[in-house]
Amino acid sequence: xxxxxxxxxxxxxxxxxxxxxxxxxxxxxxxxxxxxxxxxxxxxxxxxxxxxxxxxxxxxxxxxxxxxxxxxxxxxxxxxxxxxxxxxxxxxxxxxxxxxxxxxxxxxxxxxxxxxxxxxxxxxxxxxxxxxxxxxxxxxxxxxxxxxxxxxxxxxxxxxxxxxxxxxxxxxxxxxxxxxxxxxxxxxxxxxxxxxxxxxxxxxxxxxxxxxxxxxxxxxxxxxxxxxxxx
Numbered sequence: 001x002x003x004x005x006x007x008x009x010x011x012x013x014x015x016x017x018x019x020x021x022x023x024x025x026x027x028x029x030x031x032x033x034x035x036x037x038x039x040x041x042x043x044x045x046x047x048x049x050x051x052x053x054x055x056x057x058x059x060x061x062x063x064x065x066x067x068x069x070x071x072x073x074x075x076x077x078x079x080x081x082x083x084x085x086x087x088x089x090x091x092x093x094x095x096x097x098x099x100x101x102x103x104x105x106x107x108x109x110x111x112x113x114x115x116x117x118x119x120x121x122x123x124x125x126x127x128x129x130x131x132x133x134x135x136x137x138x139x140x141x142x143x144x145x146x147x148x149x150x151x152x153x154x155x156x157x158x159x160x161x162x163x164x165x166x167x168x169x170x171x172x173x174x175x176x177x178x179x180x181x182x183x184x185x186x187x188x189x190x191x192x193x194x195x196x197x198x199x200x201x202x203x204x205x206x207x208x209x210x211x212x213x214x215x216x217x218x219x220x221x222x223x224x225x226x227x228x229x230x231x
Contacts, residue, residue, distance in 0.1 A: 022100055029103035030096070037106070037116045039090065042123050053127040058115050059088040064134040066090070067166075069121045069154060070141055072213055074102025079209040080137075081111040087134075089114050092121035121154075125162035133167045136174070140213035143179040155186045160193035167231040172198070174205065175227040178217035183225045195229035202226070 022030070039058045041047040055065040064087050071077045071091040081089045091114065093099055099118045106114055117124050141154050154160075155175070167173065173195055175186050183200070191197060204210075204226050214224050 022097065026097075026100035026104065029100050029107065033103045033107060034099065034116060034118065037103070037114060039115045039117055039124070042117050042127060043119065044123075047127060050127055052129050054129060055088065055090075055132050058090065059113070063088050063113075065132060066135040066137070067121070067124070067133045068092070068137045068139070069159075069163075070138065071102055072098055072140065072211060074098065074105045076137065076139055076209050076211050077102060077114065078105045078109050078111055080207070081106075081114045082109055083207060085111075085113055087113060090117065090124065091115070092117045092119065092124055094119050122159065122162060125159075125166050128166040130165050131168045133163075133171060135172045136163060136167060137176075138174065139176045139211055140217075141175075141177065141182070143177070143182050145179070145181070150181075150185060153182065153185060155182070155189045157189070157193060160190060160195075164194045164231060169231060171231040173229040173231065175229075176204070176208075176214070176224060177227075178214065178222035178224050180225070183227065186227055190227075190229050195231055198228040198230050200225070200227040 039053065041051065041053040047053070056062050059065065066080065066087055066089045068077045068089065068091045071093045074091065077089055077091045081087070091102065093102070096118060099116065102116060138154055143153075163173070173190070177183060177186070187197065187200065202223065202225060204224070208226070217224060
């Protein structure tokens with residue numbers, strides 16, 4: 001298992017961890033920046049007893065903390081961190097190329113209110129205390145289009161029940177996707193985990209930043225859909 005491959009072996013993981021060869025600058029971001037941004041006590045190697053890890057221990061104070069699940073290239077996460085400097089933003093992403101891209105954007109933007117877990121969001125949800133997260137984002141998740149793979153999607157009880165537990169009462173959960181069947185499954189499964197549907201439609205949030213995945217969807221003629229739930 002590599003230095004940047006912290007997902008516990010005890011659970012299934014279906015996505016990619018590595019893509020194209022990293023540029024030298026991206027390797028530099030990983031070696032120079034990730035260590036200071038990575039929350040401690042999240043992986044089984046760091047925390048085999050799964051002792052709770054508070055958001056205050058991650059950011060050093062009791063600020064509101066938001067969670068982005070699968071931040072892709074990181075543009076939305078950095079945008080939200082820059083727009084809301086009073087908030088702490090934790091991003092989880094197992095795809096190391098995406099982590100490297102995010103680190104480059106963090107360095108360029110100069111944001112400091114971020115924390116980066118280069119692994120599965122379930123690792124983080126395993127150790128966060130109940131009611132830790134004030135807002136969560138799921139932007140353009142892997143669609144797993146084949147019916148037999150729908151159980152791999154994030155909007156399943158394996159992910160949603162832990163997410164519900166770590167979110168504060170009244171916290172907002174946003175989902176953006178261009179896949180109609182992902183919308184269908186989202187609208188079916190998220191309320192079952194205890195969330196209340198607030199809005200669903202074609203209008204993005206006021207503080208939304210269109211990601212590279214959304215731009216690709218638009219170029220290919222797919223329609224973005226935005227869904228908001230409340231814990």
